[in-house]
Amino acid sequence: MNDIQAAQQEIIDDFALFDDWQDKYAHIIDLGRSLEPLDEIHKTETNKVKGCQSQVWMYSCTEEDRMVYKAESDALIVNGLVAILIRIYSGRQATDIVEASNDFFAQVGLDKHLSMNRTNGLFSMMKEIKQRAATSLA
Amino acid sequence: MDYPIDTIRDDFPILSAKTDSGAPMVYLDNAATSQKPSVVVDAIRTYYEETNANVHRGMHHLAEKATAEFEGAREAIAAFVGAPDARSVIFTRGTTESINLVAQAWGRKFLKAGDEVVLSIMEHHSNIVPWQMLAQASGVRLKYIPMLDDGSLDLEAYRALLQGPVKLVSVTHVSNALGTVNPIAEIISLAHEAGARILIDSAQGIPHGPVDVTALDADFLAFSAHKMCGPTGFGVLYGKEALLEVMDPFLGGGEMIHTVGLESSTWADLPYKFEAGTPNIAGAIVTRTAIAYLQGIGFDAIEKQVHDVTDYAVKALSRVEGLTLHGNPPERGGALAFNMEGLHPHDISQIINEEGIAIRAGHVCCQPLMERLGRPAIARASFYFYNTVEEVDRLVASLDTVKKIFRI
Numbered sequence: 001m002n003d004i005q006a007a008q009q010e011i012i013d014d015f016a017l018f019d020d021w022q023d024k025y026a027h028i029i030d031l032g033r034s035l036e037p038l039d040e041i042h043k044t045e046t047n048k049v050k051g052c053q054s055q056v057w058m059y060s061c062t063e064e065d066r067m068v069y070k071a072e073s074d075a076l077i078v079n080g081l082v083a084i085l086i087r088i089y090s091g092r093q094a095t096d097i098v099e100a101s102n103d104f105f106a107q108v109g110l111d112k113h114l115s116m117n118r119t120n121g122l123f124s125m126m127k128e129i130k131q132r133a134a135t136s137l138a
Numbered sequence: 139m140d141y142p143i144d145t146i147r148d149d150f151p152i153l154s155a156k157t158d159s160g161a162p163m164v165y166l167d168n169a170a171t172s173q174k175p176s177v178v179v180d181a182i183r184t185y186y187e188e189t190n191a192n193v194h195r196g197m198h199h200l201a202e203k204a205t206a207e208f209e210g211a212r213e214a215i216a217a218f219v220g221a222p223d224a225r226s227v228i229f230t231r232g233t234t235e236s237i238n239l240v241a242q243a244w245g246r247k248f249l250k251a252g253d254e255v256v257l258s259i260m261e262h263h264s265n266i267v268p269w270q271m272l273a274q275a276s277g278v279r280l281k282y283i284p285m286l287d288d289g290s291l292d293l294e295a296y297r298a299l300l301q302g303p304v305k306l307v308s309v310t311h312v313s314n315a316l317g318t319v320n321p322i323a324e325i326i327s328l329a330h331e332a333g334a335r336i337l338i339d340s341a342q343g344i345p346h347g348p349v350d351v352t353a354l355d356a357d358f359l360a361f362s363a364h365k366m367c368g369p370t371g372f373g374v375l376y377g378k379e380a381l382l383e384v385m386d387p388f389l390g391g392g393e394m395i396h397t398v399g400l401e402s403s404t405w406a407d408l409p410y411k412f413e414a415g416t417p418n419i420a421g422a423i424v425t426r427t428a429i430a431y432l433q434g435i436g437f438d439a440i441e442k443q444v445h446d447v448t449d450y451a452v453k454a455l456s457r458v459e460g461l462t463l464h465g466n467p468p469e470r471g472g473a474l475a476f477n478m479e480g481l482h483p484h485d486i487s488q489i490i491n492e493e494g495i496a497i498r499a500g501h502v503c504c505q506p507l508m509e510r511l512g513r514p515a516i517a518r519a520s521f522y523f524y525n526t527v528e529e530v531d532r533l534v535a536s537l538d539t540v541k542k543i544f545r546i
Contacts, residue, residue, distance in 0.1 A: 021159070021492060025543050053500055054484045055514060074514060075482030076544065077489075 052121030161494030251277025289465020311343030372421030
């Protein structure tokens with residue numbers, strides 16, 4: 001199990017503590033509320049993640065051989081998803097990010113609510129994270 | 139007689155649908171598209187099972203039947219909008235194409251650099267972008283009628299704009315975001331006094347009550363079938379015959395020609411000049427069915443139900459703490475827009491979707507209006523004649539769930 005898989009498992013375990021969808025959402029919202037806000041200078045048009053219906057800005061850089069992601073959304077639920085994705089993917093090796101599985105949200109028990117094909121931007125954010133990791137390897 | 143709401147709802151099987159999580163659905167996204175009654179769904183099937191053939195071409199039984207039904211639909215739609223002649227009813231894919239048609243086929247030919255086109259700040263993107271494309275190609279300037287704080291158009295500012303070299307005014311009949319019903323009769327007569335032509339975008343207007351283009355003296359009027367119980371991909375452009383006659387075609391192809399040579403062609407007569415290619419035949423025929431369905435219920439009854447439910451929703455939502463309703467126009471159609479303190483509209487719509495409530499959240503294709511409201515997005519509930527006050531109660535109750543989950 002690499003760092004990414006370990007972080008995914010941790011999140012799956014966290015969500016297992018909540019029985020119903022309302023509590024799961026409340027947890028996502030808490031994660032969003034405690035996410036460190038993105039520096040205003042990074043909220044640029046080029047950092048906007050395309051395909052999200054709410055606004056999501058994503059900043060990334062490399063530190064040694066690891067990708068660092070910082071992001072923020074103006075919608076709270078999406079910001080919670082941002083927090084989850086950052087916890088999983090930020091500070092990881094680009095090769096691991098590129099190869100990481102996308103389907104762990106199903107195991108969180110929210111697949112009916114947060115599936116990749118919904119317009120919550122999850123898909124677009126994942127794509128952006130992987131793309132930037134791939135670019136750093138190129 | 140009491141309004142037969144139960145019978146009406148039975149006409150729409152989809153209204154009994156449940157969401158993935160098993161919640162009974164409350165459909166409050168009618169400004170995006172209306173649901174379709176069984177009679178319309180059946181008519182689509184009947185068309186393909188009993189009539190299907192290409193129109194205006196074959197000389198066989200089915201071709202003649204299809205053509206007769208297709209042209210019959212044109213006659214019926216012409217009568218529905220009060221057009222003096224069916225020749226002035228052009229079939230399109232919808233309001234968007236209708237507006238693009240005028241921008242390209244009329245605008246490019248008759249407008250020149252320096253001429254002005256007046257729009258309003260509350261227009262849908264489909265009544266902004268086609269004019270921007272024209273402006274970029276021809277140097278036409280765009281001017282916008284501003285909005286007052288109550289969500290109505292600033293008619294004083296409109297009068298002032300008309301002092302300029304305005305050749306066309308293109309405004310919405312009813313705002314898709316705020317529900318504002320604009321005083322189109324007055325807007326039209328002011329445009330004409332200033333010597334300008336006028337296009338009315340009635341996508342959100344005509345589903346709630348018939349419009350008489352002759353009485354209004356509208357030059358152009360556009361609408362879509364799918365917002366009035368008809369199919370998607372079918373719409374209408376009404377234009378005064380004299381204007382349509384002198385316009386060049388919009389799209390080239392089969393059906394729209396009189397003769398075709400190797401270097402050039404001559405155009406078919408109205409309305410076919412603007413209907414290149416095989417049209418949406420079923421769309422036209424079934425739209426006639428949809429109109430007949432609405433007329434069967436009665437537009438007075440439809441208008442009253444939508445008004446009552448919307449009015450009830452305005453009052454109920456006004457009592458929700460931390461909720462801001464946008465605008466309080468003198469006359470409101472079946473839509474209203476709101477925001478909740480500390481929440482993005484997507485947060486609201488995502489949570490209430492779990493309880494089966496379907497609303498729209500976003501910029502609702504009105505980014506200039508969002509700018510004016512000072513919000514990146516709004517939540518919009520929009521009603522049609524099959525909605526009830528009980529459904530409004532469920533919307534309001536679902537907002538309590540939102541507050542609980544977000545702890546606000």
